[in-house]
Amino acid sequence: RKEVxxxxxxxxxxxGATVAFNCTYSNSAxxxxxxxxxxxxxxxxxxxxxxxxxxxDGRFTAQLNRASQYISLLIRDSKLSDSATYLCVVSHLKxxxxxLTFGGGTRVLVKP
Amino acid sequence: xxxxxxxxxxxxxxxxxSVKIECRSLDFQATTMFWYRQFPKQSLxxxxxxxxxxxxxxxxxxxxxxxxxxxxxxxxxTLTVTSAHPEDSSFxxxxxxxxxxxxxxxxxxxxxxDGTRLSIL
Numbered sequence: 001r002k003e004v005x006x007x008x009x010x011x012x013x014x015x016g017a018t019v020a021f022n023c024t025y026s027n028s029a030x031x032x033x034x035x036x037x038x039x040x041x042x043x044x045x046x047x048x049x050x051x052x053x054x055x056x057d058g059r060f061t062a063q064l065n066r067a068s069q070y071i072s073l074l075i076r077d078s079k080l081s082d083s084a085t086y087l088c089v090v091s092h093l094k095x096x097x098x099x100l101t102f103g104g105g106t107r108v109l110v111k112p
Numbered sequence: 113x114x115x116x117x118x119x120x121x122x123x124x125x126x127x128x129x130s131v132k133i134e135c136r137s138l139d140f141q142a143t144t145m146f147w148y149r150q151f152p153k154q155s156l157x158x159x160x161x162x163x164x165x166x167x168x169x170x171x172x173x174x175x176x177x178x179x180x181x182x183x184x185x186x187x188x189x190t191l192t193v194t195s196a197h198p199e200d201s202s203f204x205x206x207x208x209x210x211x212x213x214x215x216x217x218x219x220x221x222x223x224x225x226d227g228t229r230l231s232i233l
Contacts, residue, residue: 004155043205043224044156087155100146100222102156 001026004090004103013078013110020074021106023088032091032098033064033071037084038105044087047073078110115139116208118225125196126233132192133228135206141186142208146222147179150203162189196232204228 006023013019025033033050048055050062050071061074075082088103115138123131135145144163148156160176162168162183170176180192189208193200207222 008153041203041227041229043226045224046221099158099161101158102148104153104155 002104003027003101004088006086006088006103006106008104009107009109011106011108013075013082013108015078015080015110015112017078018074018076019078019108020072021086021108022070022072023103023106024068024070025088025090025101026069027090027092027101028069030069030090030092033062034089034091034100035060035062035071035073036087036089036102038087039084044089044102047086075108078108080110080112083108083110116142116206116223116225118206118228120228121226122229122231124231124233127197128195129232130192130194131196131230132190133204133206133230135189135191135208135225137187137208137210137223140208140210140223142189143186143211144209145183145189146207146209147181147189147191148205148207150205150227156205159191193230196230198232201230201232204230 004025011019035047036044037047038044048057050064054063059076063072085105085107087105090101091098117136119134147159150156158171159174160168160170162181164183164186168181183189205227206225209222
């Protein structure tokens with residue numbers, strides 16, 4: 001079983017619609033959670049951190065459910081520029097420091 | 113914001129060649145740098161963690177003699193893929209992190225380079 005699992009998609013989303021997807025993680029000792037965005041053939045870029053109380057950044061809302069070990073990302077009023085692969089990233093402490101483990105990504109395609 | 117530069121961005125070379133990739137933190141001192149590899153349609157996989165002035169820590173299954181990492185300064189780490197073969201073709205991405213040690217250890221966020229696409233013929 002992978003440490004971090006995501007539905008690969010693609011999620012085909014009409015412009016202006018809302019899309020949501022989850023990510024599950026297996027390590028209950030995981031401490032920090034993030035959503036990154038990766039455009040084709042580019043490096044990942046931090047979209048937002050995910051806090052226990054849930055947090056919102058503009059059109060993006062992230063939730064964490066520690067009991068069920070999943071995090072979610074919701075995008076409202078989707079824009080064409082939101083088309084990307086969204087990577088779920090989980091951090092846990094190792095001897096060498098915090099290690100980031102990446103999910104395989106969920107591809108989102110926003111269409112006019 | 114923090115910037116990490118990676119060079120070259122794209123390499124095509126013959127099988128058996130050794131390839132060096134540089135990762136530089138441009139406006140901060142990176143106490144720790146990470147090297148990742150990403151195959152098509154797969155997630156980023158951590159290859160190794162390097163701290164300035166010490167040997168890199170490799171993840172399980174990554175050959176340290178194949179992937180040589182040097183972190184000689186607080187702003188530069190290099191990854192050398194020795195005697196590269198077609199199966200080494202991948203997207204290699206570095207990240208850099210600045211940790212604060214004064215007043216208690218505190219890890220900073222990871223900042224990613226823009227990646228190197230390596231194609232071995």
